[in-house]
Amino acid sequence: MSYKNTIEFAQKLDAKDELRKYKEEFHIPLQKNGKEHIYMCGNSLGLQPKRTKEFLNQELEDWAKFGVEGHFHAQNPWMPYHEFLTDSYAKIVGAKTTEVVAMNTLTVNLHLMMVSFYRPTEKRHKIIIEKDAFPSDIYAVESQITHHGFCPDSSLIKLKPRNGESVIRTEDIQDIIEKEGNEIALIMLGGVNYYTGQVFEFEKITELAHLKGINVGFDLAHAAGNVKLELNKWAVDFAVWCSYKYLNSGPGSVAAAFVHEKHHNDNLPRFAGWWGHNKEDRFKMPDDFTPITTAEGWQLSNPPILSLAAIRASLSIFDEVGMEKLVSKSKELTDYFMFLLDAIESDRIEIITPKERGCQLSIRVKNGNKELFDKITQKGVIADWREPDVIRIAPVPLYNSFTDIFNFYSILKQVL
Numbered sequence: 001m002s003y004k005n006t007i008e009f010a011q012k013l014d015a016k017d018e019l020r021k022y023k024e025e026f027h028i029p030l031q032k033n034g035k036e037h038i039y040m041c042g043n044s045l046g047l048q049p050k051r052t053k054e055f056l057n058q059e060l061e062d063w064a065k066f067g068v069e070g071h072f073h074a075q076n077p078w079m080p081y082h083e084f085l086t087d088s089y090a091k092i093v094g095a096k097t098t099e100v101v102a103m104n105t106l107t108v109n110l111h112l113m114m115v116s117f118y119r120p121t122e123k124r125h126k127i128i129i130e131k132d133a134f135p136s137d138i139y140a141v142e143s144q145i146t147h148h149g150f151c152p153d154s155s156l157i158k159l160k161p162r163n164g165e166s167v168i169r170t171e172d173i174q175d176i177i178e179k180e181g182n183e184i185a186l187i188m189l190g191g192v193n194y195y196t197g198q199v200f201e202f203e204k205i206t207e208l209a210h211l212k213g214i215n216v217g218f219d220l221a222h223a224a225g226n227v228k229l230e231l232n233k234w235a236v237d238f239a240v241w242c243s244y245k246y247l248n249s250g251p252g253s254v255a256a257a258f259v260h261e262k263h264h265n266d267n268l269p270r271f272a273g274w275w276g277h278n279k280e281d282r283f284k285m286p287d288d289f290t291p292i293t294t295a296e297g298w299q300l301s302n303p304p305i306l307s308l309a310a311i312r313a314s315l316s317i318f319d320e321v322g323m324e325k326l327v328s329k330s331k332e333l334t335d336y337f338m339f340l341l342d343a344i345e346s347d348r349i350e351i352i353t354p355k356e357r358g359c360q361l362s363i364r365v366k367n368g369n370k371e372l373f374d375k376i377t378q379k380g381v382i383a384d385w386r387e388p389d390v391i392r393i394a395p396v397p398l399y400n401s402f403t404d405i406f407n408f409y410s411i412l413k414q415v416l
């Protein structure tokens, strides 16, 4: 399609957009002048769906009405409440329903998964991660390495782009796997790198790793609800994600995990809690732990229902729309965005996000000049700045329009 950098053209694209009505389903934060912000920060905290309040109220009312009996008698009984999320999550990450579970928070789940999938030995003790992975992930893998008596200096391989490049090449990962594969226990990558927005080649990396007996896990914080995933088909061993970014379930809301079905009967070592115990006799409080033979077997505690209610509200929107349509609009939004940024023709900014991307674009600002970011913020844009030199922009297909993108472009152009 040939694009134009005019507001009329952006409005025309909006008029043709099948998903445009979903913007109405969200609360868009207002500026002091009463106008809506240009919200481009769904990669950090997704907006609140208007229907969330209703879902939360239902549980507050049932708690008032039933007290403890709500576990069985609430309209949506709390005992199996996490199971109400399973179908939707399975669709979002391309899994079987037995392979996903909502529980804990993201970094906690990453640790729980590593308890099962990072079992280092003298010969095989290394982990591969991106050098610019989200800091929490680096802290988590380093602490797992030291917990097992190894040292990050010799056991952690940090992937870097080549000199002068911004993203990591799969062939470089392949090289490391070929050279050091027998010493590598785990590859743990952000499915979509939080900084550059690069989407990794999930299937290829998993396949190469498995040839050498390496486990593969992905942190899908920036991928779940953003890009098309096929975790079961790709044979990924485990994955974890949070629900408050693209999944719009509220600050700090409960996270989730995927464990491939091939591992459900492996008797993998794990940290256990009563909620992972088989459901038939959980309440008989038996002495011995026998795990549920699905991803649910990794649960520890009974989950916070109010948080799960917010996730249910949001997932009901994903059920209506489906990942296919979301991904397709996302691609159109970022294509248009790229066109407009090219049209600015400024050597002060550069897009470092590769073609393999979701809806996030990372704009590198020359000399790490944060002033540019502060100025667009003053003009009503909510985006985020990541040290040393990147503005992350995420036009989210559920609630961002082509007009939003055009308006962002106008502001950026003016400021530059």
Ligand SMILES: *Cc1c(COP(=O)(O)O)cnc(C)c1O
Pocket (backbone or CB within 6 Å): 105, 106, 107, 108, 134, 136, 137, 190, 194, 219, 221, 222, 242
């Ligand atoms: C957002 C994010 C986190 C945050 O972790 P929490 O445990 O939810 O606080 C961790 N890792 C990645 C890659 C993220 O994008």
